[in-house]
Every structure is written in structure tokens, then in C-alpha cells.
Amino acid sequence: MNIKKAIRDGLSIVFENFKMIPVVYIANTSLALLLALPVFSLLNNDIGYKGIRDEMTSGFNYEWWSGFSLNAEGLEKTIRPALSGGFAALFDNFELLFTGKFTSFGLMIFLFGLTYIFLNAFFNGGVIGLYADEKRTFSISRFFSLSGFYFHHFFALALTAVLLFFVFYKVIHPAIFGLIDHFSVKWMSEKAVWFLNLAGYFIIGLFILFIKIVFDYARIILVVENKESSWLCIWLAFKFMIRHILKTFGLYLILILAGLGLLLVIGFIQELFQPKTLLLLLLLMIFQQVFIILKIGLRFTFYGSQLELYRQYKPEMITVKKRRKVK
Amino acid sequence: MTKRILFILMCFTISGFTQDIPCEKIVDYKMEVELNPENKTITGAQLLKWTNFSAEPVQEIYFHAYLNAFKNTQSTFFKETFADPSAPLYFGKDRFVDGWGYLKLNSVKASISKKFENKDLSAGVQYIQPDDQNINDQTVFKVVLPAAVDPSEEIIFNIQFTSKLPYWGYRAGYKGNFFFAGQWFPKISVLENGKWNCYQYHCNSEFYADFGDYDVSITVPQDFIIGASGVLTDSSASAGKITCRFVQSCVHDFAWSASPDFQVVTKTFQYSDFPPVKIRLLYFPDHKNYVDEYITTIETALEHFGLWYLPYPYPQFTIVDVLVDTKTGSMEYPTMISMNYPWNAAKGSKEFQWVIIHEFAHQYWYGILASNEFEHPWLDEGFASYSDIRLLNAVFGEINYSKEYLKRRNFSIPFDFNKIKTNPAFIRMNNFSKFASSDKTDQFSWNFSNYNSYKANVYHKGSILLATLENYLGEDVFSKIMKTYATRFQFKHPLPQNFIDVVNEFSPQSMDWFFEQSLYTAAVLDYTVSRISSSQVNPPRGLDENGNLYSGTKPEENKTYFSEIVVERLGEFIIPVDVVITFENGETIKEVWNGQKKWKKFSYQSDAAVLKAEIDPEQKLLLDVNYSNNIKYRKRNSFPAFRWSAKWMFWLQHLLEVTMVFS
Incomplete structure (x- = not known):
């Protein structure tokens, strides 16, 4: 019941403050455009006059790509067959989470990813600040004012999260697969080893989720409880999550399922819809941009719902605090 | 027990299939060996009859002892492997802790009629390094004889040896109760023009040996099943062990594998007036899903290669489906191949069929036409790669691009891109292009600048130069060339010039200019x-x-x-x-x-x-x-560029949102 209510209330907050979504969408699109323009330029120069352009109008020419990729540098390396499919390029992105190979698309993409993380550390202050406010009246100035107000805390949280994930991918990730290799090295069944590895990836996923949830609640606690210490908020968030592990994970998993639903829709649209004319291409681009907007909206729904879930338990938390004080 | 009864029944069924194939038999091996699964050794005795077909008397006999490549990291094989970052053979400490491999000569005796009888020559055994003077390499040894073997005279060696299989070794090794014995016994070299053509075991080289008869009896624990070169002629069981005898004439090597986990499927291939071929597949239970594909792909290859080149001359062909997580790999041996393929590989890439066809094609260009793979590796690998392209294109059609997600050791989630089609020839073409100017194609296999260049210029260029020639001369002419070359040089050791001569015989003009550029230079065509x-x-x-x-x-x-x-x-x-x-x-x-x-x-x-x-x-x-x-x-x-940059931008937008996991 709590999860359902939290999601309903979270959605309602997001709808009431939907004007924040375009702000973040513009940031996302602007960053992407900064790199998409040089990609257009290099592709236009490479295939604009070539015979393979006919095939590239409706499909993908593997032979061209094989040659092109042999000497590819920088952004050129990111032009790959996966872009042709409906799902493959999106799977590539999720694969990064499980492998930790964040520089596999090159340093430029990596730096843009980091920039987006810290840019959103700024925006998240405005988003959660507004959601936590009882009045919830959105205005650009108020949004940016709250973003600025919480930025140093949210930046510290984002930096801590990034560092924690760095340690995770450098220490825990290899340790998990090191153990798997150690145990399975003499196994004769190929399938058994495969499933053990799959379990390893599942554990990686749980770890990522765990860290993510802690930091989400840390931001909420920081705003709701008006805390000054980001570290303390991480600790409180950790305690909160452990105390309500089924609810916090449950909420997250339901929203992840919603995200997967969105992904399936856009994936199938892209899979079935291979535009061969400019008009159809523009139509596909509209679908894609709607997906990005919905994805940002879903992310805000995470924040809103988690905030509401936290609020549902807040009296209990206060009670706990009071008891401690009495002692 | 059922497995065992079936196995014995099969032994009797197969016996009688051995055919005597006409070839110049220079060697005659009779071996009796026993596998000890506990200490991973094969101990045995080899009776080798060798005839001196040269015009000169021979005082020293050269042998290969390939397993010594895995004796320690000082071998030429390991030194070359470690020195080449592009070499695929990674032997981390976790992969090799359980043991090194070696070939130990317990005694070497020899007899020449009327000269000496069963003379112990063990003291005269000398390890030599004809290629690189690496004194730590023991993959070649010579035996100095007390009297020369005169022209047309025979010498009989009686060699007692122990072969220790390496753990996860390259082309030979073991894992658990799976054993693969390739290049495992003392093998005499080839005497050519009065000199021994004998090279060490290199990172980038394969093999060369004379034709002859092999009669090998292998003893293993009773529950083991053996797959081997040749035909199983009989077997006998006693004291918890089973001995199986495999016989084959006109081959130049012998390999075998054993495991109690093998499942066996057999089928007889019959087509037109071709001699029947018994296909014997040994597979692990994890690969049951591939059984039908194994059989039908081999049948397809037997039919087409039989029509294109010459009918497969041996009575049996054995496929040993090895554990993926070993380095025994996909490899060719006379009348037998090993196949290394994961259970969940992408179907659309047709890589499974591709590898089987490639390995089977070696039966022709390595097995029947036994070119010198040390000196002219492209004559085998290039021809096998050309043949796999030809058959894939003729029968299996275009292949899909596929990608393996979350790939790591023993794990991947394959994904087929059904909309991205390509041709195997283009894949070979692209794999070659990056190394086009690195090396010429016709040269000693270990003289390539690195493993990648070796692969590119031997496998890929070797195949596409033949395909280019086919396109240039026309399919009909080239078919005649290939058929004539295969027929004329079966059971011989052809050289590149033999093939060029056949080409010039059928071509309206001399094609020397083509071979001069494509084989003997690294000239780039663009x-x-x-x-x-x-x-x-x-x-x-x-x-x-x-x-x-x-x-x-x-x-x-x-x-x-x-x-x-x-x-x-x-x-x-x-x-x-x-x-x-x-x-x-x-x-x-x-x-x-x-x-x-x-x-x-x-x-x-x-x-x-x-x-x-x-x-x-x-x-x-x-x-x-x-x-x-x-x-x-x-x-x-500009539309295609716009289309792909729009897709690219959407991918990046999504990636940026995915990074929010870390915020």
C-alpha cells in the first residue's frame, strides 16, 4: 500500500511541476548536440559522396563500417552497427553499468557523462527542493535558486557517489568475478559456468541499485531534514533503506519496470521504423525526443515517489530520534 | 554401462571400413599407449619404420617433440607468444598452475637390417634448435645413428616415451576428465633433397610430415570414450581398462581425445559414386543442441568439396567437440577435427558452420595435399579459408552481424543484428586490409611481424587472393584449376609454384604478374x-x-x-x-x-x-x-549522415540519462 501511494503521490508532484522537465531536457539535448554536430560533419564528409550512402539511407553497410572502424579515432569509434537496431545501442549503455568500462566510447563521451552527472547535481537540488516544498509552486527563478542553494551539498553527494562507484568497479566488481572464476575454473559444465556468471552480473546489479538508492534518499533527507552534513545524510539514508528495505527496493523495482516498458516501446518503434525519407526521419526523432522527455520525467518520478515514501515513514523516524534523545 | 555396450558394438561395426589408399608411404607407425588420467600422462611404445627415399645415405634422423613447447616458458613457442601482444594465447597463472606438458624419451632404440639390431641410441639423442638457436627449446631432437641408412633402406625405431599433457594447453591438454592429445608423440621429420625439413614449434606455425600408415592402440579407463584419427578396428577390455585400436593409411599425423563425458553420434554419408564416409561426432552434453548442425554441415561439405575438388578418400571423419574453456581449440588433424564452440553462440552469424567448414576444408589442403605449413602456411590456411567462403556463399547465404554482450571468460549474451547482412569474403577482406602492407603472404609462418599480420596475410589474404583470381579468370576456369590442383597433388607435398603452374595451364594468359604482387610482395591494392x-x-x-x-x-x-x-x-x-x-x-x-x-x-x-x-x-x-x-x-x-547522426544523438541522450545512476 505504501509503495502504491508513494508512486501515486510522486507522479502527482511531477505533474504539478512538469515545467522542470524541459529545463533538464534542454541540458541533455544541448550536450548531445554539441557532439552530434561533429559526428554529422564527419559522416557527411565520409559517406556523403560515396556509393555506400545508398545503403546507409535505408540500412547499414557493414563493409564500409569495418573499414571505417579500423582507423577510427575519438567519436568515430562510437559509430557502430549497434546504432542501426532498435535496442542494441541502448543495451550498449546498460552494458556499461555491468562492466564498468566507461571509457569504451572514448574520453570525450566519458567527460560528457561526468559533466551531465554534475550538471544534474545542480538541477536535482531544484527538483527535490521544489518537491519537498509544501507549496510546490514552480518558477524558473525559484528552481534555479533552490538548485544553487543545495548545489554544494548535492555536488558533494554526487562526488561521493562517483568515488564510491569508482571503488566499486575497481575493487568489488573484479572481486566478484575473481571469485566466480576461482570457483568455476575446473567445472566441466559450460552451462553451469555461464549461469554462475549470470548470477555474478545479478549481484553487480543489486550492488548498483543499493548504492543508487542510498544516495537518492541521502538527497531527500538532506532537503527534508534540512541537514548540513552530506555524510550524515548518506548514513541516515543507509539506515532508512536497511530499515525499509522491501519498500525502498520494491518502489525502485516497480519504477525500473516502468522504465523498461518505455524502453521496449521506443526500441520496437526504432526496430520497426527505419526512415528512408526526411519526413519519416523527423517523425522518428520526435518519438525519440518524447522518450527522452518521458525518461527524465520517470527519473523525477523516482525522486518524487521516494520523497513521498520517506515522508510516510518520517514520523517513525522522528520518534526514533526522540527516543534516542530521551535516553 | 549402456554407453560401454554401444561403444563396443560400434567398434565392431566400424571395423572393416579401413581402406588402403595409394600414396607414397615413407613412414609406418605402430604405437601402443596408455592414458593415465591421474597424472595426465600417456606412456607408450612406438615402432616406427622409415624408408630413406632420398638418393643420399642418412646418418642423422630428425624428430619433432612438439609437447616440449609446453615444458617451460623458455621454449620458443612461449617466448614468441609472450613477445607478441596480438598473440591470442594467454597463459595466466590461473590457467597453467596444474602442470606443464612435455615429451620424455625413455629409450630410443633402432635397427637396420644387417647393420645393427635394436641398438640403444638414447645417449645419442640431441635436442637441436634449427630455427632460432634457443638452447632451451626442446621441440626438435636428432638421433645420431651408428651406421647410415642407405637409399631405399629401412630403419626401425623402437621408442619408449611419456607424454605429459599440459593443463589447458594449446592444441593438446586436459581439463578435468577431458584429454586431448595433439602433437603428442615423437614424430619423424621430412627428408627433402637430402636435408631434414624440420622446424621448431612456433607460436604462429603449424606442421609438416610425411604420409604413411598409423596403427595406434590406446588404453584408457573403461568408461572413457575415444575419438581419434583413422578408423576404430577393434577393442578389448580387461581390468577396468579398454584398449581401442585405430588404423589409418596415407595420413601424416595422428591425434586423439578421450573423456567419459563424451556422447557419440554416427552417420554414414553417401552421395553419388563417392566412397561412403562414416561421420563420427563426439560431443559434450552441453552441446547437444549442435548435433544436427554438426552432421548436416559436414555432409554438405563432403558433398560440395567432393564435387569441387575430389571425393573425401578416407572411410571415416571424426569430430571432437572440445570443452570451450580449454585451449585445444578448433583444429585440424588427419581425418579428425576438434571444434571449440560455445553452447549459446549467435545463430545468425553462422560462425558455427563457418568454423566447421574451415576445419573440414583442412582435410583437403592440409590433410590430402600436405603442403609445408611452416614454409608456405597460406597453401593450407588460405585455401581452407577460400573454401569456407565458397561453401558458405554457395549454400548458407549471407551472414548476420552479431555482437556478444557482457562478454567475459566463459560468458556472453549473443545478439544477432538481423538487418546487417554481410558476406564472409567481405569479413576476410576487412580483416586483411589493416595489415595489408605489413607482410608478404608467402613466407615462413614465424617470420610475420605479429600474429595479427600472420592471420591477415595468411588466412584472409590467402583466401581473398584466390577469390580475386576466381573473379578475374571466371568461375568455370577457376573451378577447373582447383579440381586439377587437388587431384594432381593429392597425397603429395605441393609448393606454391605447383599451384601457379596449374593456374597458368588453364588461364588464357600467364598469371605470374598476379602472384608476384599478391604472394611475394606486400603491395597494397587500392x-x-x-x-x-x-x-x-x-x-x-x-x-x-x-x-x-x-x-x-x-x-x-x-x-x-x-x-x-x-x-x-x-x-x-x-x-x-x-x-x-x-x-x-x-x-x-x-x-x-x-x-x-x-x-x-x-x-x-x-x-x-x-x-x-x-x-x-x-x-x-x-x-x-x-x-x-x-x-x-x-x-x-547529406540524408544518410543526418539519419545516422540523429540515431547517434539519441543514443548519447540516453547514455547521459543512464549516467544518472551514478549521480
Whole structure:
């Protein structure tokens, strides 16, 4: 019941403050455009006059790509067959989470990813600040004012999260697969080893989720409880999550399922819809941009719902605090 | 128990299939060996009869002891492997802790009729290093005889040896109760022109040996199943062990594998008047899903290669499906291959069929035509790669691009891109192009600059140079060439010149110029359309012959265009090329350029502007390292770039949102 209510209330907050979504969408699109323009330029120069352009109008020419990729540098390396499919390029992105190979698309993409993380550390202050406010009246100035107000805390949280994930991918990730290799090295069944590895990836996923949830609640606690210490908020968030592990994970998993639903829709649209004319291409681009907007909206729904879930338990938390004080 | 009964029944069923194939038999091996699964050793005795077919007496006999490549990291094999970052053979400490491999000679005795009888020559055994003087390498040894073997005389060796299989060794090794014995016994070298053609075990080399008869009895624990070269003729069981005897004539090596986990499937291939072939598949339970594909792919290969080259001459063909997580790999041995393929691989890439066909093709270009893989590796690998392309294209059609997600040791989630089709020849073409100028193709296998260049210039270039030749000469002529070469040199040791001679026999002109460039140099073949232009022809201005100003027509009324196309040879490889020019009115002109100069200009005056120019429009020249520059349009079309950059931008937008996990 709590999860359902939290999601309903979270959605309602997001709808009431939907004007924040375009702000973040513009940031996302602007960053992407900064790199998409040089990609257009290099592709236009490479295939604009070539015979393979006919095939590239409706499909993908593997032979061209094989040659092109042999000497590819920088952004050129990111032009790959996966872009042709409906799902493959999106799977590539999720694969990064499980492998930790964040520089596999090159340093430029990596730096843009980091920039987006810290840019959103700024925006998240405005988003959660507004959601936590009882009045919830959105205005650009108020949004940016709250973003600025919480930025140093949210930046510290984002930096801590990034560092924690760095340690995770450098220490825990290899340790998990090191153990798997150690145990399975003499196994004769190929399938058994495969499933053990799959379990390893599942554990990686749980770890990522765990860290993510802690930091989400840390931001909420920081705003709701008006805390000054980001570290303390991480600790409180950790305690909160452990105390309500089924609810916090449950909420997250339901929203992840919603995200997967969105992904399936856009994936199938892209899979079935291979535009061969400019008009159809523009139509596909509209679908894609709607997906990005919905994805940002879903992310805000995470924040809103988690905030509401936290609020549902807040009296209990206060009670706990009071008891401690009495002692 | 059921498995065991079936196995014995099969032994009797198979016996009698052995055929005597005519060939020049220089060696005659009789071996009795026993596998000890506990200490991973094969102990045994070898009776080897060798005939000196040369015109000179021979005082020293050279042998291979390939397993010593795995004795320690000082072997030439390991040194070369570690020195080459592109070599695929990674032997981390976790992979090799359980033991090194070696071949130990317990005693070496020999007899020559009327000269010496069962003479112990163990003291005269010397390890030698003919290739690199690496004194720590023990993969070649020689035996000094007390008396020479005269021409046409026979010597009989009686060698007692112990072969220790390495853990996860390359082409030979064990894991758990799976054992694979390749290059496992003392093998005599090839005497050519009075000299021993004998090389060490290298990172990038395969093998060379004489034809002869093999009669090998292998003893294993009773619950083990054996797959081996040749035909199982009989077996006997006692004291918890089973001994199986495998016999084959006219082969030049013998490999075997054993495990109690093997499942066995057999089927007899019969087609037209071809001799029947028993296909015997040994597979692990995890690979049950591949059984039908194994059998049907081999049947397809037997049929087509039989028609294209010559019918498979041996009575049996064995496939040993090895554990993926070993380094025994996919490899060819006479009348047997090992196949290493994961249980969940992508189907659309047809890589499974591709690898089987490739390994089976070696039965012809390594097995039946036993070229020297040390000296001319392309004669085997290039021909096998050409044959796999030919059969895949003829029967299996285009292949899909596929990708393996979350790939790591023993794990991946394959994904087929059904919309991205390609041709195996193009894959080989692209894999070759990056290393096109690194090395020439016909050279000793360990002299390539690195493993990648070896693969590119031996496997890929070797195959596409044959495919290019086929396109150049025409399918009919080339089919005759391949069939003649296969038939004429079966059970022989052909050299590159033998093949070139056959080509020249059927070709309307000598093709020496082609082989000189493609085999004996690293010349790069790359043609491009470097410039394409059209401009409307303006009416003449100024004074005409009468001293009056030209009145002329207005430019818009004049629909004549002057077009120029410049084609260029970017590489050193010279070959005549077709150039097709297409005009905007649909008219086409075909030109032939001999490619002798660095560039050639074609000029036209016509009533339409030029649309595009294409070099080699039928894509006959698969050796061209960059085909995408062969076609050029006069006007740019930005739509494809826009389409792909839009897709790219959406991918990046999504990636940026995914990074929010870390915020």
C-alpha cells in the first residue's frame, strides 16, 4: 500500500511541476548536440559522396563500417552497427553499468557523462527542493535558486557517489568475478559456468541499485531534514533503506519496470521504423525526443515517489530520534 | 554401462571400413599407449619404420617433440607468444598452475637390417634448435645413428616415451576428465633433397610430415570414450581398462581425445559414386543442441568439396567437440577435427558452420595435399579459408552481424543484428586490409611481424587472393584449376609454384604478374575515384573565323556538359580495373583501365552531367583494401549522415540519462 501511494503521490508532484522537465531536457539535448554536430560533419564528409550512402539511407553497410572502424579515432569509434537496431545501442549503455568500462566510447563521451552527472547535481537540488516544498509552486527563478542553494551539498553527494562507484568497479566488481572464476575454473559444465556468471552480473546489479538508492534518499533527507552534513545524510539514508528495505527496493523495482516498458516501446518503434525519407526521419526523432522527455520525467518520478515514501515513514523516524534523545 | 555396450558394438561395426589408399608411404607407425588420467600422462611404445627415399645415405634422423613447447616458458613457442601482444594465447597463472606438458624419451632404440639390431641410441639423442638457436627449446631432437641408412633402406625405431599433457594447453591438454592429445608423440621429420625439413614449434606455425600408415592402440579407463584419427578396428577390455585400436593409411599425423563425458553420434554419408564416409561426432552434453548442425554441415561439405575438388578418400571423419574453456581449440588433424564452440553462440552469424567448414576444408589442403605449413602456411590456411567462403556463399547465404554482450571468460549474451547482412569474403577482406602492407603472404609462418599480420596475410589474404583470381579468370576456369590442383597433388607435398603452374595451364594468359604482387610482395591494392566533375559547356565567346562576335546560344539553351573523372591507384598493386561512369540521364559508359600509371582521366562531352563513377562495380577485386572509395557521386547527399547522426544523438541522450545512476 505504501509503495502504491508513494508512486501515486510522486507522479502527482511531477505533474504539478512538469515545467522542470524541459529545463533538464534542454541540458541533455544541448550536450548531445554539441557532439552530434561533429559526428554529422564527419559522416557527411565520409559517406556523403560515396556509393555506400545508398545503403546507409535505408540500412547499414557493414563493409564500409569495418573499414571505417579500423582507423577510427575519438567519436568515430562510437559509430557502430549497434546504432542501426532498435535496442542494441541502448543495451550498449546498460552494458556499461555491468562492466564498468566507461571509457569504451572514448574520453570525450566519458567527460560528457561526468559533466551531465554534475550538471544534474545542480538541477536535482531544484527538483527535490521544489518537491519537498509544501507549496510546490514552480518558477524558473525559484528552481534555479533552490538548485544553487543545495548545489554544494548535492555536488558533494554526487562526488561521493562517483568515488564510491569508482571503488566499486575497481575493487568489488573484479572481486566478484575473481571469485566466480576461482570457483568455476575446473567445472566441466559450460552451462553451469555461464549461469554462475549470470548470477555474478545479478549481484553487480543489486550492488548498483543499493548504492543508487542510498544516495537518492541521502538527497531527500538532506532537503527534508534540512541537514548540513552530506555524510550524515548518506548514513541516515543507509539506515532508512536497511530499515525499509522491501519498500525502498520494491518502489525502485516497480519504477525500473516502468522504465523498461518505455524502453521496449521506443526500441520496437526504432526496430520497426527505419526512415528512408526526411519526413519519416523527423517523425522518428520526435518519438525519440518524447522518450527522452518521458525518461527524465520517470527519473523525477523516482525522486518524487521516494520523497513521498520517506515522508510516510518520517514520523517513525522522528520518534526514533526522540527516543534516542530521551535516553 | 549402456554407453560401454554401444561403444563396443560400434567398434565392431566400424571395423572393416579401413581402406588402403595409394600414396607414397615413407613412414609406418605402430604405437601402443596408455592414458593415465591421474597424472595426465600417456606412456607408450612406438615402432616406427622409415624408408630413406632420398638418393643420399642418412646418418642423422630428425624428430619433432612438439609437447616440449609446453615444458617451460623458455621454449620458443612461449617466448614468441609472450613477445607478441596480438598473440591470442594467454597463459595466466590461473590457467597453467596444474602442470606443464612435455615429451620424455625413455629409450630410443633402432635397427637396420644387417647393420645393427635394436641398438640403444638414447645417449645419442640431441635436442637441436634449427630455427632460432634457443638452447632451451626442446621441440626438435636428432638421433645420431651408428651406421647410415642407405637409399631405399629401412630403419626401425623402437621408442619408449611419456607424454605429459599440459593443463589447458594449446592444441593438446586436459581439463578435468577431458584429454586431448595433439602433437603428442615423437614424430619423424621430412627428408627433402637430402636435408631434414624440420622446424621448431612456433607460436604462429603449424606442421609438416610425411604420409604413411598409423596403427595406434590406446588404453584408457573403461568408461572413457575415444575419438581419434583413422578408423576404430577393434577393442578389448580387461581390468577396468579398454584398449581401442585405430588404423589409418596415407595420413601424416595422428591425434586423439578421450573423456567419459563424451556422447557419440554416427552417420554414414553417401552421395553419388563417392566412397561412403562414416561421420563420427563426439560431443559434450552441453552441446547437444549442435548435433544436427554438426552432421548436416559436414555432409554438405563432403558433398560440395567432393564435387569441387575430389571425393573425401578416407572411410571415416571424426569430430571432437572440445570443452570451450580449454585451449585445444578448433583444429585440424588427419581425418579428425576438434571444434571449440560455445553452447549459446549467435545463430545468425553462422560462425558455427563457418568454423566447421574451415576445419573440414583442412582435410583437403592440409590433410590430402600436405603442403609445408611452416614454409608456405597460406597453401593450407588460405585455401581452407577460400573454401569456407565458397561453401558458405554457395549454400548458407549471407551472414548476420552479431555482437556478444557482457562478454567475459566463459560468458556472453549473443545478439544477432538481423538487418546487417554481410558476406564472409567481405569479413576476410576487412580483416586483411589493416595489415595489408605489413607482410608478404608467402613466407615462413614465424617470420610475420605479429600474429595479427600472420592471420591477415595468411588466412584472409590467402583466401581473398584466390577469390580475386576466381573473379578475374571466371568461375568455370577457376573451378577447373582447383579440381586439377587437388587431384594432381593429392597425397603429395605441393609448393606454391605447383599451384601457379596449374593456374597458368588453364588461364588464357600467364598469371605470374598476379602472384608476384599478391604472394611475394606486400603491395597494397587500392583504387579510388579521386575526382568527379561536370560543367555545362558555355557557347564560345570572342571572334569567329569571320571576325564577328559569336552570337551563340544562351547557356540555358545549351544542354551539353563536359565531365571529367579521375581515377587513381593509391597502392602499388597493379591490376586492370573496370570503370563505369553513370550519367544523370541513366546512360552508362564502361571503361577498362590497365592501372599502369598512378592515375587516369576520363573526359566526356554529353547531354547529361555525370552522376557517379565506379571502379570495379562487380566487386571482383576482393584484394582492394578500401572498397568504399571505389564509388563516388558528383553531388553530396547529406540524408544518410543526418539519419545516422540523429540515431547517434539519441543514443548519447540516453547514455547521459543512464549516467544518472551514478549521480
